[in-house]
Amino acid sequence: MGNDQEPTMRCCQDIVMFPWFAMGHITPFLHLANKLAEKGCRIKMLLPNKAIQVIHHLNLHPHLITFHTIAVPQVEGLPLGTETASDIPISLAHLLAIAFDRTRDQFQATILHSKPDLVIYDLAHWVPALVKPLGIKSMSYTVVSAAGIAILLVPARNITKDKPITVAELSVPPPGYPSSTVVLRGHEVQSLLFVAQPFGDNGVTFYEKVTTSMHQCDALAIRTCSEIEANLCDYIGSQYGKPVFLTGPVLPELSTNMPLEDRWATWLGGFEPGSVVFCAFGSQLVLDKDQFQKLVLGFELSGLPFLVALKPPTGSSTVEEALPAGFCERVKGRGMVWGGWVQQLVILSHPSVGCFVSHCGFGSMWEALMCDCQIVLMPHLGDQILNTRLLADELKVAVEVERDENGWTSKESISKSIKLVMDKDSEVASTIKTNHTRYRQTLTTQGLMSRYIDKFFQNIQDLVRQK
Numbered sequence: 274m275g276n277d278q279e280p281t282m283r284c285c286q287d288i289v290m291f292p293w294f295a296m297g298h299i300t301p302f303l304h305l306a307n308k309l310a311e312k313g314c315r316i317k318m319l320l321p322n323k324a325i326q327v328i329h330h331l332n333l334h335p336h337l338i339t340f341h342t343i344a345v346p347q348v349e350g351l352p353l354g355t356e357t358a359s360d361i362p363i364s365l366a367h368l369l370a371i372a373f374d375r376t377r378d379q380f381q382a383t384i385l386h387s388k389p390d391l392v393i394y395d396l397a398h399w400v401p402a403l404v405k406p407l408g409i410k411s412m413s414y415t416v417v418s419a420a421g422i423a424i425l426l427v428p429a430r431n432i433t434k435d436k437p438i439t440v441a442e443l444s445v446p447p448p449g450y451p452s453s454t455v456v457l458r459g460h461e462v463q464s465l466l467f468v469a470q471p472f473g474d475n476g477v478t479f480y481e482k483v484t485t486s487m488h489q490c491d492a493l494a495i496r497t498c499s500e501i502e503a504n505l506c507d508y509i510g511s512q513y514g515k516p517v518f519l520t521g522p523v524l525p526e527l528s529t530n531m532p533l534e535d536r537w538a539t540w541l542g543g544f545e546p547g548s549v550v551f552c553a554f555g556s557q558l559v560l561d562k563d564q565f566q567k568l569v570l571g572f573e574l575s576g577l578p579f580l581v582a583l584k585p586p587t588g589s590s591t592v593e594e595a596l597p598a599g600f601c602e603r604v605k606g607r608g609m610v611w612g613g614w615v616q617q618l619v620i621l622s623h624p625s626v627g628c629f630v631s632h633c634g635f636g637s638m639w640e641a642l643m644c645d646c647q648i649v650l651m652p653h654l655g656d657q658i659l660n661t662r663l664l665a666d667e668l669k670v671a672v673e674v675e676r677d678e679n680g681w682t683s684k685e686s687i688s689k690s691i692k693l694v695m696d697k698d699s700e701v702a703s704t705i706k707t708n709h710t711r712y713r714q715t716l717t718t719q720g721l722m723s724r725y726i727d728k729f730f731q732n733i734q735d736l737v738r739q740k
């Protein structure tokens with residue numbers, strides 16, 4: 274515990290973590306906790322009970338990382354028993370945000386009792402005001418890319434309740450924005466207008482929540498690395514006028530030595546090295562039936578072997594019942610559409626897999642960068658679009674599937690992109706392969722990730738020592 278009498282001797286040993294109630298946030302917070310525990314920190318994570326049940330097995334240091342249950346209050350309109358974003362459709366997330374803000378008293382009681390040196394949190398914009406008077410430092414930790422923040426969630430946007438942002442304003446990057454490639458195009462802006470909508474107690478908007486969180490804390494942390502997003506991180510730092518500490522992507526140890534399920538090992542083993550196209554769209558996305566059918570028809574049209582792991586589309590209880598007529602017979606022996614969870618990381622490292630078709634969620638973005646498959650991207654929501662621009666247009670390690678001005682894609686566009694990256698004689702395929710190899714080698718350099726954690730650990734020590 275820090276010693277207020279001897280500020281210069283204080284060290285950051287006791288940390289409270291309070292992530293937004295979504296598994297995509299809670300899991301990376303726990304990965305960071307594991308890394309900090311390796312350095313001797315004691316971490317208390319404040320989480321809903323259901324989340325604790327789901328992730329407790331990922332706690333590698335139970336004697337140092339403890340979970341403290343936060344009861345999620347009932348909010349009108351939120352289904353009974355909702356505790357995390359996984360329990361509800363995305364359209365109800367704003368109600369969960371109200372419940373999240375109403376856990377403030379529980380948070381405060383825990384802080385008063387534990388008196389940590391540092392609170393690491395996200396989206397709980399009221400945390401700095403609660404902990405500062407107690408002499409406790411606070412740090413907002415962004416677990417999505419810097420790209421997902423820099424163009425939208427910065428003070429230069431100046432979105433207020435009285436002056437909601439228009440599509441035209443959002444189409445132009447904010448003043449001083451450092452990239453001409455990581456930008457939004459046409460129809461994509463529509464999907465980001467939600468930032469000006471209420472997302473929490475007392476009508477606070479998503480934009481206010483994030484910008485207040487990032488304004489009022491003592492330092493910012495982002496789960497990325499400068500090899501990929503230096504300019505965007507610098508821009509965020511200059512916008513908020515405070516240090517930005519990078520943790521690196523903090524991926525769990527790549528457990529590719531974990532055996533692949535027999536079913537997939539046998540199936541993939543039947544194909545030539547680098548020939549199979551693998552597709553998965555993360556843990557949340559549910560396509561509508563038309564999009565789902567176009568997608569699988571695109572794989573069929575490519576003529577290549579494929580393994581697609583997707584949730585059943587809207588209105589179907591299985592993927593089988595949603596497949597186009599005659600599809601199974603036509604792709605028999607070379608194509609598989611699976612409606613359940615698969616071991617994405619292990620599959621990506623299988624020698625037969627040569628191409629990854631991804632929605633470019635933040636986790637998948639890093640997994641794509643680290644594997645040696647060709648990458649084809651089909652983003653659907655906010656940060657996935659910006660991650661896609663980063664990989665396809667800035668780093669030039671991937672190809673994005675063409676969409677029309679309504680955001681729709683065709684089976685021909687999907688097949689064209691897959692064939693383009695899989696054609697060994699195509700210049701595009703060879704350029705993205707070369708660039709991808711260069712970034713992969715940089716990111717997998719021995720010691721790179723641990724240097725990020727060492728530096729981050731030092732950063733938080735220095736932070737808590739500041740008056």
Ligand SMILES: O=c1ccn([C@@H]2O[C@H](COP(=O)(O)OP(=O)(O)O[C@H]3OC[C@@H](O)[C@H](O)[C@H]3O)[C@@H](O)[C@H]2O)c(=O)[nH]1
Nearest residue numbers: 297553555556557582614615617618634635636637657
């Ligand atoms: O079948 C599967 C599907 C997915 N996965 C894993 O699940 C994880 C998915 O995480 P992603 O961040 O890529 O995507 P999600 O859609 O689940 O995330 C969500 O939060 C992060 C944001 O960037 C995304 O925009 C949002 O959708 C990856 O680690 C992937 O390897 C599997 O292991 N098997």
